[in-house]
Amino acid sequence: MDFIDLKRQQQVLKDKLDQAIARVLAHGRYINGPEVAELEEKLASFAGAGHAVAVDSGTGALELLLEALGCGSGDAVIVPSFTFAATAEAVASAGATPLFADVDPQTALLDPASVTAVIKQCSTMPDLKLRGIIGVDLFGQPADYTALSALAREYNLFLIEDAAQSIGASDNGSNAGSLAPYAITSFFPAKPLGGYGDGGMVFCNDKKTAREIRSLREHGRGEERLSYTAIGTTARLDTIQAAILLEKLKIFADELEARRRIAARYRELLPEQLLTLQQRDGTLSSWAQFTVCHPQRDKLLEALQQAKIPAAVYYRKPLHVQPVYQKVGRTPLPLPATEKLSKSVFSLPFHPYLQESEQQLIAETLQQALKKMQLQ
Numbered sequence: 254m255d256f257i258d259l260k261r262q263q264q265v266l267k268d269k270l271d272q273a274i275a276r277v278l279a280h281g282r283y284i285n286g287p288e289v290a291e292l293e294e295k296l297a298s299f300a301g302a303g304h305a306v307a308v309d310s311g312t313g314a315l316e317l318l319l320e321a322l323g324c325g326s327g328d329a330v331i332v333p334s335f336t337f338a339a340t341a342e343a344v345a346s347a348g349a350t351p352l353f354a355d356v357d358p359q360t361a362l363l364d365p366a367s368v369t370a371v372i373k374q375c376s377t378m379p380d381l382k383l384r385g386i387i388g389v390d391l392f393g394q395p396a397d398y399t400a401l402s403a404l405a406r407e408y409n410l411f412l413i414e415d416a417a418q419s420i421g422a423s424d425n426g427s428n429a430g431s432l433a434p435y436a437i438t439s440f441f442p443a444k445p446l447g448g449y450g451d452g453g454m455v456f457c458n459d460k461k462t463a464r465e466i467r468s469l470r471e472h473g474r475g476e477e478r479l480s481y482t483a484i485g486t487t488a489r490l491d492t493i494q495a496a497i498l499l500e501k502l503k504i505f506a507d508e509l510e511a512r513r514r515i516a517a518r519y520r521e522l523l524p525e526q527l528l529t530l531q532q533r534d535g536t537l538s539s540w541a542q543f544t545v546c547h548p549q550r551d552k553l554l555e556a557l558q559q560a561k562i563p564a565a566v567y568y569r570k571p572l573h574v575q576p577v578y579q580k581v582g583r584t585p586l587p588l589p590a591t592e593k594l595s596k597s598v599f600s601l602p603f604h605p606y607l608q609e610s611e612q613q614l615i616a617e618t619l620q621q622a623l624k625k626m627q628l629q
């Protein structure tokens with residue numbers, strides 16, 4: 254059993270992928286080929302965003318976006334500590350300071366009450382100017398952008414949706430990638446819409462930011478050939494990756510349906526003592542991960558390992574306890590939910606091709622381990 258089985262998806266798509274790659278080899282436009290523009294158009298419309306700009310990774314998307322928003326040295330950006338490093342890393346790479354806030358203990362999503370408390374603490378940090386908030390759609394579920402955008406408006410902050418894990422998710426009918434004025438996603442192979450290499454996308458509604466990111470991803474180029482208006486970088490998405498993603502996008506709606514069916518089945522099969530993370534009212538997750546919690550997590554992980562069932566812990570070490578992030582970031586207030594979740598969460602094998610028999614085996618293994626623990 255694989256934790257995320259990409260081979261089964263490849264079997265479904267192999268011929269189409271071979272043809273898509275062959276088309277790129279035939280036209281030879283490996284950089285800025287027509288597939289890149291087509292993917293941008295299709296994903297902008299899929300997400301419901303005005304503009305989509307394809308870049309080299311989700312991290313690159315965050316970095317270019319922060320640069321386009323003029324975020325740099327002396328600025329601060331509120332981020333959850335309970336996330337993949339890239340969220341805070343991009344803030345630090347921009348020269349700004351990540352301020353770590355807590356998550357909701359039930360959903361593991363950035364908690365607007367904690368964000369409010371951190372905003373209030375900013376008056377004790379006169380060396381920093383608070384500029385923005387990055388919400389993270391952890392494990393595929395959208396954060397509460399209604400509450401976060403109210404805060405962003407009140408305090409005049411930019412709001413970014415880190416939708417690296419959540420493309421395909423929605424909140425009351427609006428799709429991930431368009432839940433905040435700015436958003437990014439990732440095409441890392443294990444993400445819900447993954448390529449065969451690195452890739453990412455910036456989503457936004459304003460034309461100016463989209464134009465700036467198009468320039469920055471390509472050395473800061475201006476309108477005329479070999480003229481430059483900014484110090485940019487090389488951060489384009491390869492044409493071959495775009496071609497592969499276009500084929501994967503064609504089956505993505507079916508895969509999302511399968512993901513939701515499989516998540517519902519896990520909820521039926523798993524023993525009650527395992528708490529699943531709550532889904533907010535009105536949200537549909539893309540189920541990047543299926544995550545459960547138990548105070549004796551490590552014993553359960555051991556039982557899974559003995560049964561050769563792969564499991565993973567996202568995230569065992571939240572960012573605010575890691576020395577490198579303690580150096581570049583600040584944690585104005587305690588983060589009790591983050592600490593608690595990091596000690597109890599683990600994620601089970603999950604992908605759109607997971608079989609019911611595999612889920613039954615996982616559930617039985619956990620059931621038996623829990624029984625044994627009760628007897629001890």
Ligand SMILES: *Cc1c(COP(=O)(O)O)cnc(C)c1O
Nearest residue numbers: 310311312337339340417439441
């Ligand atoms: C994966 C991920 C990223 C970064 O994406 P890459 O394409 O790997 O650079 C950023 N934020 C979150 C929450 C992620 O899970």
